[in-house]
Amino acid sequence: MPSPQAVPALPSRARCVIIGAGYTGLNSALEIARTTGGEGVVVLDSLHIGEGASGRNGGQVIPGLKLDPDTLIERFGVSGGAALIEAVGGAADYTFDLIKRLGIDCDARQCGWLQAAHTEGTLRVLSQRAEQWQRHGADVRMLDRQQTQARLGTSIYHGALLDTRAGQLQPYQYALGLGAAARAQGVTLLEQTRALSMSPDAQGWTLSTSRGDIHAEQIVIATNAYSPALLPGLPQTYVTLWSLQAATVPLPDELAARILPGDLPVSDTFRVLRYFRRSHDGRFVLGTRGAFRDELGAGDARRVRDEMLSLYPELDSVPLSHCWCGRVAVPASTIPFLSQPAKGVTVALGYYGRGVAMATRMGGFVADLVNGLPAAHSAYPVLPFKPFPAAPLHRSAARITANVMRLRDLLERRLRAGAGS
Numbered sequence: 001m002p003s004p005q006a007v008p009a010l011p012s013r014a015r016c017v018i019i020g021a022g023y024t025g026l027n028s029a030l031e032i033a034r035t036t037g038g039e040g041v042v043v044l045d046s047l048h049i050g051e052g053a054s055g056r057n058g059g060q061v062i063p064g065l066k067l068d069p070d071t072l073i074e075r076f077g078v079s080g081g082a083a084l085i086e087a088v089g090g091a092a093d094y095t096f097d098l099i100k101r102l103g104i105d106c107d108a109r110q111c112g113w114l115q116a117a118h119t120e121g122t123l124r125v126l127s128q129r130a131e132q133w134q135r136h137g138a139d140v141r142m143l144d145r146q147q148t149q150a151r152l153g154t155s156i157y158h159g160a161l162l163d164t165r166a167g168q169l170q171p172y173q174y175a176l177g178l179g180a181a182a183r184a185q186g187v188t189l190l191e192q193t194r195a196l197s198m199s200p201d202a203q204g205w206t207l208s209t210s211r212g213d214i215h216a217e218q219i220v221i222a223t224n225a226y227s228p229a230l231l232p233g234l235p236q237t238y239v240t241l242w243s244l245q246a247a248t249v250p251l252p253d254e255l256a257a258r259i260l261p262g263d264l265p266v267s268d269t270f271r272v273l274r275y276f277r278r279s280h281d282g283r284f285v286l287g288t289r290g291a292f293r294d295e296l297g298a299g300d301a302r303r304v305r306d307e308m309l310s311l312y313p314e315l316d317s318v319p320l321s322h323c324w325c326g327r328v329a330v331p332a333s334t335i336p337f338l339s340q341p342a343k344g345v346t347v348a349l350g351y352y353g354r355g356v357a358m359a360t361r362m363g364g365f366v367a368d369l370v371n372g373l374p375a376a377h378s379a380y381p382v383l384p385f386k387p388f389p390a391a392p393l394h395r396s397a398a399r400i401t402a403n404v405m406r407l408r409d410l411l412e413r414r415l416r417a418g419a420g421s
């Protein structure tokens, strides 16, 4: 994904250097620039804007976290939990408002999102989820089997949760739009500039990069699942999973009317879930858990295609045009990880597949801290810097669990197909 922008000269000093030009880093820069100006704010990325997860995700803008509201209250108490629910529940509204305010052209549509249940048991879980969000004033409701089929064009699901706060966008265009807006506000964007190490100095920090040193009052680490060992333990604050996606060529009109007639983004409840939608240019795009590597393997495209055909056999005659994968960070903290491990250093990462809205929203919380808000007053909890104990074991366990979950899904699907025949 080459960027047409020339790389500016490396400044020797900065108020704040943000490492990582994805949604977290770019919106942190925008929020800092909005309140205190863009001068002295630098974003650097070892690659190009959006070349991490932000330019390669499924474009599903989903509010909330993987943890439901009741769990957040159990964990953070009544008032802490309520503040957190408000912060994460409002993340999609925040994202769509930002796109509108900045005039970013990325096919953003707040059209709603469906979470489709593959069993009666998962349908009950979704009903409870909907009911919990309703108690917090959100327009989240259940669709029955017929209503779900009418929107999806497939009868395999038992029903679905409809979250009207959610929607979709073109992820890479969104990242580029944030980058352009940051530049317009005076932020210095340095692509192809890798952060190598950091050490404290008299004024703050010296950051060594592949193009020289920068002295910064503050550093924000927004490298998510691509985090290097800039601080001891940083790559151990999360476990990496890979997500794999493919897109078909644009669907012929006759098929476009039958596949996802509701034109909403969808995720399902399989243990190894599938997420899918129609792109702005009429392609069917589906993602699922990938292999544990950055490069595509020989069977990857075939695997996504099999998932597509299990939903819509009529796609058989439609070829794939693209297949790609990217990294997802599952944080040790179980909620997205905001931390200040040292004076002048803020870390924000770990959105576990909910990062389009939440990484964007996190930019606001990061900017508050960089602008001097004490951690105790942050609207989002600033957590202790705690790596996973025995992180390699967690990585191995993640691999084994992913394989077991995939086998259980396959078995369940075969049994259901057998029962239906």
Ligand SMILES: Cc1cc2nc3c(=O)[nH]c(=O)nc-3n(C[C@H](O)[C@H](O)[C@H](O)COP(=O)(O)OP(=O)(O)OC[C@H]3O[C@@H](n4cnc5c(N)ncnc54)[C@H](O)[C@@H]3O)c2cc1C
Binding pocket: 019, 020, 021, 022, 023, 024, 025, 044, 045, 046, 047, 048, 049, 050, 051, 052, 053, 054, 055, 056, 057, 058, 059, 060, 061, 062, 193, 194, 195, 196, 222, 223, 224, 225, 226, 227, 228, 243, 244, 245, 275, 287, 325, 326, 327, 328, 348, 349, 350, 351, 352, 353, 354, 355, 356, 357, 358, 359
């Ligand atoms: C295939 C896929 C599908 C997904 N689908 C969805 C979805 O539909 N909805 C959803 O909500 N979320 C989804 N996600 C998750 C979402 O994309 C991420 O949570 C979000 O983009 C994270 O943004 P970020 O800015 O924190 O990190 P990233 O976008 O990953 O940015 C991190 C950046 O740090 C840079 N970097 C790393 N090391 C260095 C260094 N040493 N020096 C300089 N720069 C460095 C990287 O080059 C990268 O650009 C998906 C993720 C993947 C991979």
